[in-house]
Amino acid sequence: MSVPYQWDIVLSMLLFSIGAVGVLVRRNILVMFMCIELMLNAANLAFVSFARHLNDVAGQAIVFFVLVVAAAEVVVGLGIVVAMFRRRRGATADDFHLMKG
Amino acid sequence: MPNDNVFPFLSMLIVIPAGFALVAAAVPRTMGERAQRVMVEVVGAAGMLSTLALAVTMAIRFKLHDGGFQMTSSHQWAPSVGVSWHLGIDGISLFLVLMTAVLFPLALLGGRVKRNPQAHVAWLLLLEAGCLGSFVSLDLVLFFVFFELTLVPVYFIIAGWGYAKRSQAAVKFFLYTFLGSAFLLIGIVAVAVIHQHQTGVLTFDLPALEKTIAGTGTATQILLFLGFTAAFAVKAPIFPFHTWSPDAYAESPTAGVVILSAVMAKLGTYGILRFDLGLFPRATVDLAPYLLTLGVVGILYGAVVACAQRDLKRLMAYSSLAHIGFIVLGTFALTTQGVSGGVLQMVNHGLVTAALFLLIGWIYERRRSSQTSELRGLQRPAPVMAAAFTLAMLASIGLPGLNGFVGEFLILSGTFLSHRWWAVVATFGVVVAAVYLLWAYQQVFHHQPEGENATTRDLSWREGAVMVPLVLLIVFLGVYPKPVLDRITPTIDQLVQSVDQATGTTQPGTGPTTAAPGSRP
C-alpha cells in the first residue's frame, strides 16, 4: 500500500524492456509472441498504476480494451503460425527470410 | 484581372492541340493500318494548322507599341492552393508562340514515322499544347505544369521512335530536366509563400508576385534566382548543364529533335527572361556577370567541342549550346538592345536549327547514318538539299541578310554597351561557328560521292514543301526584321526599365556624351 506508484511504473518499464529484449533475442516464434504479450501487459500495468495515482477510472477501463485486443491478436497470430508450421516443422523466426534486400 | 477578349485566343491555343491529341489517340485501329495512318496524319495536320491559323490571327490582332500583356485570360483553377488559369501574351512570347505554331506542322510533315504513327502524332499534339501553354502562362504553377507536361511526350517520342541508344538518352534527358525543375518548383512555392507572408494572399500570379518579390532582399532573390535558373539552365541548355543534349539530340527521331532543339530549348531561355528578370531584378543585376560568363563560355566551349564531333546531330547539339550562349548573353546584357536581340535570336535559332535538324533527319532516312565519315559528296546527287543546308548553315553562322545575323548583331552590340569585354570574347565565337559548320558541310556535301552516297535521293516534294516556309522565314527575317522587332522592343524596354527601377541602375546609352561603358555595377 505504501509503495509509491513510481515503483509500479519502474516495474512496468522493466517488464516492457524484458518483453522487447525477448522479441529481439528469442528465435522461437511462440516465445516471441509471449514477449509481445508481456509488453502489452506491461502497458496494462502502467495504465492501472497511473489510474490509481490519478484517481481516474478510465485508465483501468482501458485495460479491458487492451486485453480484448491482445486476445484477438493472439488468435490471428497463432493462426498464421500454425499455417506456416504446417509446412515447416520446428522452424524458428530466422528460418523465414525468403525476401530481403 | 479582366479578360481582354471575347474570344479566348490563348486558352484555345492550348485546348485545340490538346483536343486534337485526344482525337488522334481515339482514331480506331480497326479501320486498317493505311487508313488509320492517313486519318491520324490528317487529324494531326488539322490540329496543328488550325493552331497556326489561330496564332497568326493573334499576331495580326496584336497591338503595336504596347509593352504589356495582351489577350489575357484569367480564371480560377485551384483557388485553395492559389493557382489560377492566367494566360497572356506580350512581345516576348508572341513570336515564340508563332514559331512554335509554325514549326510543329513542319516537324510533323518532315518527321513522319513508319511505326505507330498514331501515338507519334498524338504525342506531338500534346507536346504542342504543352509548349504553347508554357509560353503564354502568367501563373507560375500553370507555367510549371506546362513546362513539366512537355517532358512526357518528348520522353515517349525519343524512347519510342529514336535511334539505337534511345532509352538511355530519353531517361537522361528526362531526369536531368526533372532535376532542374525540382529546384524550380521549390523556387515557385517559395516565391508564393514569401508573397503570402507579406500580403496574406496565396497566389502564383506572376504580375501580382512581381510587385512584392522584386522588392525582397538581394540574398533571398539570389537563392530564388538560382532555383529558377537551375531548371531553365538545364532546359536551354546553358553550360555546364548541357550534357543531356548531345545524347538526346542524337537519339531523337526527326520530329522530336526539331521540337526539342528549336522549341523546347527556348522554354529555358524564355523562362529566364520572363521570370528571373521580372521577379528577381536585384539578383539578376548581381549575377549578370556570372551568367554572361556562362554564356560566353558556352559560346566558345560549344563551338570548340562541336569542332571535334563526328556525328552531325551531336555537332548540332553543341552548336545549339553555343547559340543559346548568345541568347543568354543578350538577356543578361540588360540593355534593351541586347535583350531584344536575345528574343529575336530565340526565334531565329528555332527556325535555323529546325531546318538543319530536318535536313539531317532526311539524310539519316536516306543513308541510315549521320556520321560525317560515312557521308560524302551529297551535293552531287542532291543539289537542292545541299542548297537548303547551305542556306540554313549560313544563317546559323550569322551571315547578314539571313535571320541569324540580326539577332546576333543586336545581342553583341547590346552587350558591348554594358559589358564590353564579354561581347568582345563572344564575338570570337562567331569565327569558330564557321569552322565546324563549314567543316561538316565539306565532309558531307563536298568531294566526289561514291557508292550509296552517289545515289542519294534529292528532296522529295513533301520535304521541299517543309523547307520552303523555313527558307522564306529565314530570308525574310534577315532582310526585314522590322515587324518582329517593332513588337518585341516595347515589352523589352519595359522589362529592362523595371529591372533598372528595382535596382536603381540605368542602362548605358550611346554617343559621344555618354560615360565610359560598363557603368552598370
Place this chain on the structure above:
Amino acid sequence: MLSHAYLIPLLPLAGFLVLALFGRRIGEPWAGWLGTATVAGSFVLSLVTYGALLGRTGSGREVTDVVYNWIPAIPHSGFQVSASLLVDPLSMTMVLFVTGISTLIHLYSIGYMDGDGDFPKFFLYLNLFVASMLVLVLGGNLLMTFVGWEGVGVCSYWLISFWFGRDSAASAGKKAFLYNRVADVGFLLAMFLVFERTGTLSYGSAGGGGFLGQAASLPPSTRTAVCLLLFLAAAGKSAQFPLFPWLADAMEGPTPVSALIHAATMVTAGVYLMCRIGPLLSLSHTAQLVVSIVGVGTAFVAASIGCAQQDIKKVLAYSTVSQLGYMFLAVGTGAYEAAIFLMVAHAFFKGLLFLGAGSVIHGLHDEQDLKRMGNLRRYMKLTFWTVSVGVVAIAGIPPLSGFFAKGDVLDNAFAGSLFPWKVMWAVGLATALLTAYYMTRLLVLAFLGDDRWKAVVDGGRAKKDPHESPWVMTVPLVVLAVLAVVGGALNLPGHLSFDPLRWLAPVFGPGAFEEHLSGSSQWVLGVVDALVALVGAGVAFRLWSRETERPALEPALLQRSWYLDEVTDATLGRPGQALARMAASFDTRVIDGAVTGVARLTRGAGSGLRRVQTGYVRQYALGITVGLVVLVGYVTFLAVAR
C-alpha cells in the same frame, strides 16, 4: 537617277533570283547571257548615275538613298539601321569599274565555263557576287557594307569550291571563308565601338550626321581602335600579311572567278573600306603607320613569293597580294586617290592577266604549271599579245597604266613623313623590281622557249595542241588590254578638263595627305621607277628564256610562301584541333562524368543501404528498437537540456 541607285545592285540580284529558281531550265548558254545582261544593265545604270553625279557640285555629290528601314529604332540605345545606299564620287567610281569589269568577265565566262555541268549555277553565284559587291561599295553605313562584305565572302566561298568534287577546291573555299571570318571579328568589333561612341553606323562623311562627321570629336584612342579593327577586316578581305595564304589557295576556283573576285574586285574591298573611313584614318597616325607598314611589308613578301611559284595562277595570286600591299601603302600614307587609281588600273591589268592565264589554261586543257608550258605565242597569238600588255603594265614600264599608278603610290611614299629615311619608298621600289622580274618570268616561261607541254603525258596520251579561245573570251581580253594601256590617263595631273580622281578628294576629308612634290622630283622618281622595272624585266628575260630549272632562284622558303601555312597550322590549326579534342573529352569525362557520377553514387548508396534489409524479422525488430532508443534518447536530452 540618283534616288534610284538601288536599281544598280537590284538588277544582278534579280538575275540571281531568276537563275536560282529557273537556272536549270534556262540552261547553257542562255543562263550565262542572262547573267551578263543583268550586269551589263547595271553598268549602264551606273554610267547614267555617274553622269548625274557629275552634274552636281559640293555636298550635292553625297546622296544617301534610304531603301527601307532595316532594323527599326531600338528604344533607349537608339540603334537604327536603314538599308541605305550612299552615292558619292568614291562609291560611284567603285561601282563603275566593278560593273564594267564584271560585265567583261561574265562574257568571258560564257566561253570559259562552256560545257560545265553546273553552268547555270556558276552565273547564279557570279550574279549574287556582283550584287553583293555593289551593296558593299554602295552601302550607306557600316552594316550595309558588312552585308555586302559577307555576301562577297560567301560567294567567294562558293566559287572557289565550285568544283567541289576536288578535295583541294573544297578545302580552299573553306579556308578562304575562315580567314575572312577571323578578320570579320575586327569589322564587328569596330561597328560595336563606333555605335557605342557615336550612336550611329552611317558614314555621312560631309556632315551628314554619320560617324565620319564626328571623327574629330572622338578621342584618339577610339579613332585608332576603330581604324585598326577595320584594318583587320580589310587585311583579311584584301589578303594582307599574315592573312594572305587563302588567296593563293583560292586559285582552285575557275579562272574567271580568280580574275573577277580574287584580283579585280572583291579583294580590293579592304582598300575601299579604308578609303571610305579616310576622314577617320587620317586622324590616327598610329593606324596609318600600321596600315602602311603592313601594306609595304605584304607587297614585298608576296612579290618575293611570286618569284618562285610554278603555277601560273599562283604567280598572279601573289602578284595580286603584292599589288594590294601597294594600295595599303598608299592608304597608309594618306594618298587615297593613289590607292583608288592603282586599284582601278590593277583591276584592268590583273583582270587581263588572269583572263589571259585562263585562256592559256583553257587552251592547254587545264594545265597550270608554267614549267609545262612554253612557246605558246605560236598557238595563241592574241592571248600572247594581250598578256604581254598586261605584263608590261604591271611591271610599271611607261607609258602603260601600271607605271603611272605605281609611280603615284611610290611618290607619295617618298614624300610621306610617317616613317623615317624613306624606308617605305625603298621597300616599295624593291618590290617594283621583283614585280617586273616575276611577271617577265611568267611571260617567258609560258609563251617563249620550247614546246615543253608536248613532253607531258597525261593519262597515257599526249596533249592535244593548244588552241586559241572563242571570241567571247578574247573580246574581253582585248578590251582590258586597251584599258590597261590607256588607264594611266586617269591620273595625268591637271591636264584634262575633267580629273576623275581628284574629284574624290572631298570624300576623304581634310586630313588626307596631299602630295607636294615638285615637278622635277616627280620626273626623277618616274625615271627611277622605269629603270627599276626595266632592270627587273631584263634580268628575268636573261635568266629564264633558256633555262627552266633554277633551284637557287626558287628556294623552298619562297615556294612554300615563307612557310606561313605551316606556321599557321602549327600555331593555330593543330593546337586548335587538339583543343577541340581535349574539350570534347573533357565534356564526356568531366562534365558528363560528374552527371553520371552523381547517378552512380546514388545507386551505390542504394545498394549499400539495401544490405540493412537482411530478411530476418528479429533484425527488423532491432531496427525499430534502435529507432525507438534514439527517439527516447532525443527526448531525454530535450527534457534534461532545458
Place this chain on the structure above:
Amino acid sequence: MTALLAATPAHLTVKIAYLSILPMLALLGGALVILVWSSLLRRPLETVWITSLTVLAATAALVLSLMQYFDVIHHGAHVAIDGAIVSDGFSAFVAVLVSAAVVVAALVGDGWLQQETIRGPEFHVLVLVSASGAMVMGAANDLIVVFLGLEILSIALYVLAAFNARRRQSGEAALKYFVLGGFSSAVFLYGIALVYGSTGTTNLPQIASYLAQNYVLHNGMLLAGLALLLVGFGFKAAAVPFHLWTPDVYQGSPSPVTGFMAAVAKVGAFAALLRVFVSSFGLLRADWQPAVWVIAVASLLLGASVALVQRDIKRMLAYSSINHAGFILLGLQAGSTKGVEGSLYYLFAYSFLALGSFAVISVVGGPGDGRHGLDRYRGLARRQPWLAGALALFLVAQAGIPPTTGFWAKLEVLQAAAGAHSYALAVIAMLSAVIAGFFYLRVVVLMYSPAGATGDGAATGTIVDTVEPARAVGDEGEPVGVAPGGEAGSGAVALLEADTGESAEPLVIPGTTGIALALCAGATVVLGIYPAWLTDFAHQATLLFHP
C-alpha cells in the same frame, strides 16, 4: 438527425450522433451481412455477389461520409460517443478516401480472386473490417480509440497478407508483419500509457487543453510517450527506420492486398498521426518537429535510393511508398493546418496511385501472382497497351509529373514545407523525387521497349542499357538478387520466364480490375486537370479540423 439527437436529454443516454459513425457502420454492416449470408447458404456465395455487396457497402459509406462532410460544413464539427469519436471535415475526408479506396480494392480483389479461383467471402469481409479500422483512426478523438482503430486495421491486414496460401512468401510476409506489428503496437500502447500518466487523460482535446493550461513542456515522461507514439505511427506509415517490414510484406502479400495496404493502412496511420501530433501535441511542435524532420529525410532518401536497385516491382514500389511516406511527413513536419491539408491531399492522391499500380501488378503477375520481376514488364505495351498505359500513368503521376494528382500532391506538401521555412527538407524531398523518377521511368522504359531478348540489336542494346545499372549492382554485392529470392524453384521460374518471354499466356484483364483501373486513372487525370475539387476538399477538411 443530429438535431434530433441533440434534442434528447443528455443525462439519459450517451450522445451518439450516429452520422459520425455511420460510414464505419456501413462498412462493418456490409461485412456482417456478407458473412452471415454466406454462412447461411449451403453452397459458397458467388464472388460476384460478394463483390457487389462490398462495393455497395463501400459506396454507402462514401455517400454517408459525404453527407457527414456537408453536415459538418453546415453545422460545424462535433464529437460523438462521449468524446471518443469526432465528426469534422478531417474525419469526413478520411472516410471518403477510405470508402473510395475500398470500392477500388474490392474490384481489384474480385479480379484477383477469380484469377486465383479462390472462393469465399473472407477477402472482402477482411477488407471491409480493415477499412473500418482506418476510418476509426481518422475519426478517433481518444488515444485508446486510435489504438483500437489501429488494431482493427492491422489484425485484418495480417490475415489478408497471408491470404495467398499457395505462395510461401505470403505466409512469411504475414508472419513478419504480425510479429513486428504486434511489437510496435505494444510500443504504441505503452506510449499511450505514458501520455496518460503525464496528462491524466487519453482524450485528444483534453490533452491539448491540459498542455495549454499546464506548463509541462519539459516533462520527460510525456515526451517519451510522444516518442513511443511516433514509433507506433511510424511503423504503420512505413517511415524510416520503422519501415523494415515494408518491402518484405509488400512483396509477399497478394498484390491486391498490397495495394490496399499501401493505400488504406497509410491513410489510417497518417490520419491519426496528423490529428494527434498537430492538434493535441501542437504545442510541443518545437520538440517533435526535429525528430519528424530526421524521419522524413531518412524516409525520402532511403526509399528513393534503395528502390533504385530493386528488380522486383512490388519491392520497388514498397520502397517508393517509403519515399512517399517521407513526402507526407513534410506536411506533418510543417505542423500547420496547411501541412495537414497537404498531407491529406497527398494521401488521397497516393492511395489511388498505389491501388492502381498494384492492380496492374496483380494482372501482370499472372496466375499464382508470383511473377513480379521487372523483366516481366518488358514489352508490355505491345501486349497490353491499356494496361501498360495505365501503369505508366500511375508511375508518372507518382513521379509528380503534371497534370496528375501526383503533381498537385507534391505542390501541396511543398507549400506547407515552405510555409514552415523547411526549405532544406523541401529540397531534399524534391531531390529524392528525381531519384524516384528514375526507377518509375525504368519500368516505363521496359514496358515500351520491344519485347523479347532476341529482337533486333538496337532493341536489345536498349534493354541492356536500361536494366544494366540494377544488374551491375546486384553482381558487385552479394547475390541479393531479389528476383524470386532464395526460393527453391526460383531458378526454374526465372528460366521459364525467360524462355516463354512474349509468347507467354496472354494477359487477361478481369473486368472488375478494368473498372478499378479506370477509376484510379480517371481520378488521377481528372483531378489533375481540375485540381480545384480535391484541393478545396482537402482545404475545407482542414479548416473544419476539430478543434
